[in-house]
Amino acid sequence: MKIAFTAPMKPLDHPVPSGDRTMGRLIVKAWESLGHEVTIASRFRSWRKDGSDSIQSEVRNEALAEADRISADWQQSGYRPDLFLTYHLYHKAPDWIGPALADRFDLPYAIVEASRAPKRQQGDWAFGFAAADEALKRADAVAAIHNADAECLAAVVPHRCLSVLLPFLDAxxxxxxxxxxxxxxxxxxxxxxxxxxxxxxxxxxxxxxxxxxxxxxxxxxxxxxxxxxxxxxxxxxxxxxxxxxxxxxxxxxxxxxxxxxxxxxxxxxxxxxxxxxxxxxxxxxxxxxxxxxxxxxxxxxxxxxxxxxxxxxxxxxxxxxxxxxxxxxxxxxxxxxxxxxxxxxHTLSAGAARLEALAEKAMRNHLSRRETKDA
Structure with a gap:
């Protein structure tokens, strides 16, 4: 399986060590341990320290321009992934690239480590909150990293698309x-x-x-x-x-x-x-x-x-x-x-099995979405 990967919160080669960066790398390693081919689709970082409509509107425009660039590259090279996977999405780090490419290439779209804070529907982060919600609604599979996040996500993510993917490590x-x-x-x-x-x-x-x-x-x-x-x-x-x-x-x-x-x-x-x-x-x-x-x-x-x-x-x-x-x-x-x-x-193999189940869910729901659209 070919997997296109992006991490709008923090790219995998970000110079500052963090648990977020480490978890992203572990996800890629787990996929590869199963023999899948993972391609970093983009290093674009949508995360911003400060929020406002103007700031995040500009980030959205930059993200969509990046999606155009990737789309042109894929068309020229003939590359077409089987799954687009976004790691870590929330109001400070929305994803415009994954949904755009998933729509253009008719791809299953999955998100790992999504979270949702309803109090951000208003105020400086309202634009980013709405954008993150749109990505969640578009996704064919969404994995929270713990049960508390899953409870908040349930308000916008259908039950058939939502799961909890417990974190893991190379133990x-x-x-x-x-x-x-x-x-x-x-x-x-x-x-x-x-x-x-x-x-x-x-x-x-x-x-x-x-x-x-x-x-x-x-x-x-x-x-x-x-x-x-x-x-x-x-x-x-x-x-x-x-x-x-x-x-x-x-x-x-x-x-x-x-x-x-x-x-x-x-x-x-x-x-x-x-x-x-x-x-x-x-x-x-x-x-x-x-x-x-x-x-x-x-x-x-x-x-x-x-x-x-x-x-x-x-x-x-x-x-x-x-x-x-x-x-x-x-x-x-x-x-x-x-x-x-x-x-x-919580071993790498346990994490890989959970990711495999997530991919299967995304593909199943994507197929169902396509059949409903064509009906």
């Missing part, structure tokens, strides 16, 4: 690291957090984490921080220097060993869509202490592979951490269950 390096190096938990617990140090939700997560650990000064713990960014000094200043080790931003291949050297992964997950780091930690046999945010409970099983608390609740996060610090055996049980959980539900 092998993390599973290998936990097999070879994972120690039993012991006091003081070795805690780990991985996150970019930037303004907004990431900084707020660090602030909540620091406040929770501040309530546990009398208990033994040590925290390793992996990440960097413009708010580095402010973030590091939140924690007692004698209780942290900062490793900076590490290359992806260096992360599995670091996860496996720690007892527990902790991250408050403020406004986190799902958190690829939670999949990485669990694959390395590390249990999770986190905020119960959006898609986090879809990938972390509360009480089995981790312990979740209400988003932003400092005292509840501290209570879960306190229990873990007092019960190292519990930490080991969480880590073992976490590894099995990933192995059975």
């Amino acid at each position: 092998d390096p993390f599973l290998a690291a936990s097999t070879n190096a994972k120690p039993l938990a012991a006091s003081p617990l070795k805690l780990l957090s991985v996150g970019m140090m930037r303004e907004g939700d990431k900084q707020r997560s660090y602030e909540v984490l620091a406040a929770a650990l501040g309530e546990l000064r009398d208990l033994p713990w040590h925290l390793t921080l992996i990440g960097d960014g413009p708010m580095r000094e402010q973030v590091l200043g939140l924690f007692p220097p004698e209780r942290i080790t900062w490793l900076g931003a590490l290359a992806g291949e260096d992360l599995p060993a670091q996860y496996a050297r720690h007892d527990l992964f902790v991250w408050p997950a403020i406004r986190e869509a799902f958190g690829l780091v939670f999949l990485e930690a669990q694959a390395a046999g590390v249990g999770v202490i986190a905020g119960d945010t959006f898609g986090v409970p879809d990938i972390v099983r509360d009480g089995e592979t981790g312990m979740l608390s209400p988003e932003g609740d400092v005292s509840a996060l501290a209570a879960n951490l306190s229990r873990a610090m007092r019960e190292p055996a519990l930490v080991d049980r969480l880590g073992l269950a976490a590894r099995h959980h990933i192995l059975h539900f």
